[in-house]
């Protein structure tokens with residue numbers, strides 16, 4: 001039995017009477033890449049916000065690395081790195097300044113923060129633009145800075161909420177390779193995306209969410225096997241079969 | 250430590266924001282220069298008397314004009330009747346003195362001709378003052394003539410000639426003017442009407458308070474762009490964030506005041522080293538109050554626009570009530586209301602140490618009030634503050 005690094009039990013969250021997350025439970029093993037998939041508005045981001053201590057669940061509880069999110073948010077925060085779906089950057093500052101600042105916020109000293117910032121920017125192919133103002137960056141570059149920040153302090157658990165949205169294939173590939181590298185280093189990752197091929201390649205297990213609940217959870221291979229020959233059907237086929245073809249808002 | 254890092258980040262962003270810098274430093278200098286220009290040169294009244302003199306060759310009209318010209322407060326400008334009528338018609342002038350033809354000759358007869366003031370509406374403030382000065386001078390001439398007539402009448406039998414009486418009486422009157430029996434001395438009481446002292450504290454506190462808008466905006470902006478939420482997935486606590494923002498804004502308000510006062514020190518020599526030091530202490534406390542109030546606004550508003558408008562409205566209200574632009578008289582309703590403005594206390598404290606040579610001990614009460622506002626506002630802001638924006 002592998003060690004359970006994250007356990008979420010029966011999470012509920014509603015906004016103004018609408019159930020965004022309506023009874024979600026799952027656990028993630030140490031070193032695992034876990035994909036949280038689902039159509040728009042399924043409740044993925046809301047789930048991540050609860051897991052990362054910024055939103056208090058209406059009901060249910062969460063433990064990460066043995067720390068309860070409700071009782072010991074600080075203990076949880078010491079373990080996690082978060083790359084939010086929406087860019088969260090100080091655009092008036094340079095990429096370097098952004099990384100160093102958030103590095104200091106996760107407890108690095110000045111020297112460590114600078115060294116890590118440089119190596120992460122290098123990893124993201126942004127070394128030569130380190131001193132450039134983020135304001136002037138392209139969408140793809142901003143996405144890469146957004147991800148690089150999440151890596152500061154080498155968190156044990158990384159949350160990536162649609163970190164490849166709106167970027168060109170080159171940037172996407174760069175981000176993708178970075179995540180693969182992190183996985184190979186043994187980082188535990190919770191990952192959301194609308195690119196099913198990405199999830200198929202990266203994730204050890206995926207959960208498919210719709211309307212606030214998890215409707216399927218298994219390895220990509222097992223999910224594909226449920227509807228046909230896993231070498232012929234895609235994860236996208238599974239996704240569409242499970243969530244239907246109606247458009248979401 | 251985290252708090253200081255947050256503060257440094259904020260200050261760095263502020264220094265990169267050229268518009269914010271200009272607003273908080275250049276604008277107060279410009280406004281002060283404007284106020285100084287508008288009110289600074291007008292401590293002593295100075296006006297122009299426009300005169301149409303049709304009494305050509307008359308000795309009394311000449312004397313009147315000469316005496317008007319001798320007054321420091323008055324310049325005399327002679328106009329032709331048509332010119333004067335024209336300029337009155339076009340509101341170019343508000344008040345003109347007409348001296349009719351034959352004025353001097355008729356003065357000693359029974360059918361005297363009056364001096365005429367022609368004015369648009371009430372003649373304007375300057376016109377009214379000019380008119381009353383002219384009235385005073387005319388009255389003097391009048392009295393001189395009356396004395397002369399009485400003396401002449403009394404001496405009529407003695408056979409002493411009119412001309413001799415006139416010369417003698419004039420000599421007495423001239424001497425009386427130079428050494429009046431009832432002397433008038435002017436002493437300015439209470440606040441010296443020095444425009445620097447009058448406007449400097451108010452304008453400085455106004456702009457320090459304006460920075461509450463910046464304080465409020467930065468937090469709202471951070472919430473909106475997600476950095477705030479992101480910060481709270483790190484080890485930064487809400488308390489540290491608050492301390493950091495507070496620190497950044499206190500420093501900004503303080504440096505703002507420091508620069509403005511240092512300029513006033515250099516340009517107007519309004520300070521002594523002691524009053525400068527005391528002023529900086531007051532500035533620090535006031536910056537703390539302003540910053541804390543900014544955090545309260547930041548905690549309640551949801552958008553940057555709300556932050557701006559509430560900030561501006563609040564600042565203007567406090568500024569007006571603080572007596573920045575007009576003096577608030579004692580014992581009035583306005584004075585009671587002004588007690589609700591932090592600026593009132595800060596302005597009073599500044600004024601006391603800068604203009605009256607007071608020490609910090611003299612303004613202990615004012616400083617305590619401002620510090621109290623800072624503490625209460627901080628507590629309120631902290632309890633109202635929410636990290637995540639839940640209801641979109």
Ligand SMILES: Nc1ncnc2c1ncn2[C@@H]1O[C@H](COP(=O)(O)OP(=O)(O)OP(=O)(O)O)[C@@H](O)[C@H]1O
Nearest residue numbers: 015020039040041042043044045046638639640641
């Ligand atoms: N702050 C909020 N206030 C009100 N409703 C919210 C808020 N955040 C999310 N919701 C609602 O909750 C539901 C789930 O939203 P959520 O952002 O979690 O979906 P998601 O799965 O991340 O979607 P997407 O793929 O588009 O990012 C949606 O109906 C959304 O409108």
Ligand SMILES: [Mg+2]
Nearest residue numbers: 044045046085
């Ligand atoms: Mg989302």
